[in-house]
Amino acid sequence: MSFNPKLCRNESEVESKLIVQYLLPALGYDPSKWHQEVALGSIRLDFLAMLSPVFPSINDSSPKTCVVMEAKHPKQNLNFHVRRLKRYLTKLQVMYGVLTNGKDFRIYELVSDEIDLVFQCEGSEITDKIKKISDIIGRNKLAGLVVKSIPLTALTAPIDIKSPIFENSTLPIPESLQAGIMKTIAIYHNKGGVGKTTTTINLAAAISRKGFRVLIIDLDSQANTTYAAGLMKFDTEEEDNLKDSNVYNIIFYPKSNYIHDVALKGSFTYPEVDVIPAHINLIWQENSLIDQESSKFQLVKKLQLVKDDYDVVLIDTPPSLNLYARIALIACDYLIIPSDLKPFANEGLRNVRNFIEQIDDFRSFTNRSSIKILGVLPSKILTNANYIKATLPKQEKIIEDRYGFPVFETRIFQREDLSRAIDNFVIESDRQIPDPKSIFDFKPDSMSAAEFEELANEVLEKIGLRS
Template identity: 55%
Template sequence: MKVLAVYHNKGGVGKTTTVINLAAALSKKNKRVLVIDLDSQANTTFATGLVKFQDEIHDNLKDNYIYQVIASRNDYSISEVARKSEFTNPPFYVIPSHIDLMEHEQELIQQPQALTRLLKKLDEVRKQYDVVLIDTPPSLNLYARIALITADYLLIPSDLRPFANEGLRNVRRFVNDVNEFRDSIKKDPIEILGVIASKVGTSPKFVEYTLPKMIETVEKHYGFPVLNSKIFERRETSKAIERLAEVGDLLIPDPISILDYEPNSPAAEEFKDLAKEVMQLARI
């Protein structure tokens, strides 16, 4: 089982879209995939179709999500909390998040053992999954720290624009800090797979002239390798995630992956290419 954290401390760089469609592409490669949502915004939980309720009364997530996994020593195993997502076929599993997660951060900070609970609980299911993808908050908070302590590899989505590039300095410092903790628990440093260019514009001139310079900047000035794969900003990818279904008088989120929505589209091919590259780099 290989564990990948998908992290950048800059928001709006396509992190969730990368996680869920990469998970779908890996699932279609016959890999047993678990996605863990460690972001209190719960975008991955929404995007994988796990939010089927309309109000707080019918909320079936708040008592059984990633918080309980981290907060409890003996209860709330991965197998108990993971839910099957029909986001793609074949399906993968998701440990959901919840908007309440942020309220628990200070409580968990008082429990040093919370930093390694996810790591230990994942170790119990090593034979059940081939790949674990952790979606992270765009911050330097406790949950991002837990993700980087837990993961074997780090994938950094970025639109390669100046603010995202400046954020890479914070990513580097954060990784160094986490690696010091990993060393204290006899865990090897996290292996950085590199930056995946995401939400990239599709203008031919931009792709031909500007994009190569942006990639060169990241590699030369910030010291991170950039993957060969690229995820372009395409409307069909958003439409697949935003899909709705009518259930009685209600409109219920019914998202699917771009690989199921338009399997022969350029967007689907981009995620297939990313899956191949990640499998090669992480030896999956």
């Protein structure tokens, strides 16, 4: 049996045709020795191959003779996923990791707190080099290594392995990795044009690519995020399929129009992300909500009903201090403040600070804890080398010293690729159809994609989803 990378057109086919049908059998792992879609708290593995159904003792500090296998879409650049694989191997103390998109095949080995690339070949070379691959991660090779194991019945806090083959199997994991809860993040600044939509869309795509379930909620009547998510593909008012089902319905109707009733699948990224759309009518509909006191809490209540369905919720907000902004900040757990660090954006941070204090006072009466501020995100930053070296660090320090906000380490620079991705379109007959994409789907090898990958890593670590 051989492997043909041309048969892999998506991530699912990389999993089935390369890993399941070819690689695992060729390496000597029968179906009782590997598991698919393994969930270990915040860590989610595509595949875990072991010598037996028993996971080595978590108290043993030596690397465990297992193999983590991660499959990516053939168009994905594997360089963007090495950091995540490193986290998996170091946190679980697993000896080997495989990273592949069908076209590129890599094996990494855990060495202390780092991982080393010990083998790499093209997908077309896998069949010819399978013996060399087996000499590194084959079952017979790993069986020669001594490991300490404990019976599954001795585990004090086992975590289910979600596997189509062994649904009742369990693995132990450290307490720090165990189940998290849905995290809701508002993306807010009261000044427009600072990159809220760009941040929302591309951060959602980056987090989704890491295996987390993501929901976007657009609370801005400008509906820029709704457009960027690929949900506005109509030309006329008669074709408008959003006016009667959008975020207003969730806020206005207490006993109907729940999240799953209104959510649509955004076409801007793969894997797909659920999106609650906004609409231009939110402008005049705000008056009817102001008179309805319960409208401030409807989003909180309806999000609570789907807390087991999503890992991360991102709320895009209007650049104002209006009711929709209040609803977003009442509902969120965390706050990201994008800013281009220019004078008006900086001065607006005083308004943001005062607004947060007002919302926190209100939250205290409803037994909700204060908003956790993740930081000001430098966004739409100039790429001029002298500016980056001399001026940018001073501007970031002003944010901390003068306004009292932490600043993200990640910086999102102003690059043409980001605007081109959102402005992407296709031609059908004589029509120009909007076809916006995330930066990962538009130009995955770009600097902007790398920046948003770093942002996702930083955000997930701050909210406790990167153990």
